[in-house]
């Protein structure tokens with residue numbers, strides 16, 4: 001089933017969460033090439049702006065994934081992204097990243113918190129989970145700030161044949177909205 005955009009759109013104190021646009025492409029490529037980011041963020045789904053817009057729209061139409069850009073309220077600048085990947089049993093998995101020059105200001109906490117709250121209330125999910133590599137300190141801190149509960153370590157869960165990393169499973173349940181997010 002198709003995933004609809006939040007209606008009304010989700011706004012933070014300095015940003016809005018909106019669909020990816022052609023103009024975001026350059027900043028999104030640079031974000032993906034940032035060495036602090038590249039290991040933990042999925043690559044863009046296409047090599048050109050129109051392709052990225054089309055792919056994200058297709059994922060949404062198929063009900064597989066909702067991708068939203070964190071865009072500056074003042075000038076619409078790309079600040080990062082949040083995403084929701086749908087699983088079975090009304091479980092969603094979320095992810096988030098913000099560009100280097102807006103880190104340390106609470107943007108990621110606010111943006112991912114908005115998405116998680118929307119998932120557990122408007123969308124009606126029963127559980128939202130977030131997987132964070134055990135060595136990704138900023139990611140673990142983000143999960144903690146949002147009140148997500150660490151549930152355990154998935155050993156050697158991400159990687160390829162050469163390098164593999166342990167990942168911490170976190171979750172928040174429908175009845176826990178208000179605890180952190």
Ligand SMILES: CC(C)(COP(=O)(O)OP(=O)(O)OC[C@H]1O[C@@H](n2cnc3c(N)ncnc32)[C@H](O)[C@@H]1OP(=O)(O)O)[C@@H](O)C(=O)NCCC(=O)NCCS
Pocket residue numbers: 036037040041094095096097098099102103104105106107108109110130131132136138139141142145
């Ligand atoms: C993970 C990531 C999003 C965290 O970014 P971040 O800047 O640390 O997170 P926030 O934008 O929420 O900022 C939090 C910081 O701002 C501070 N802050 C200031 N005002 C704040 C507010 N109103 N609310 C929350 N935090 C605030 C916090 O104290 C914290 O500072 P600290 O790191 O010194 O403790 C970022 O490192 C990133 O994009 N990494 C690459 C992608 C990734 O690893 N994603 C994780 C998987 S989900």
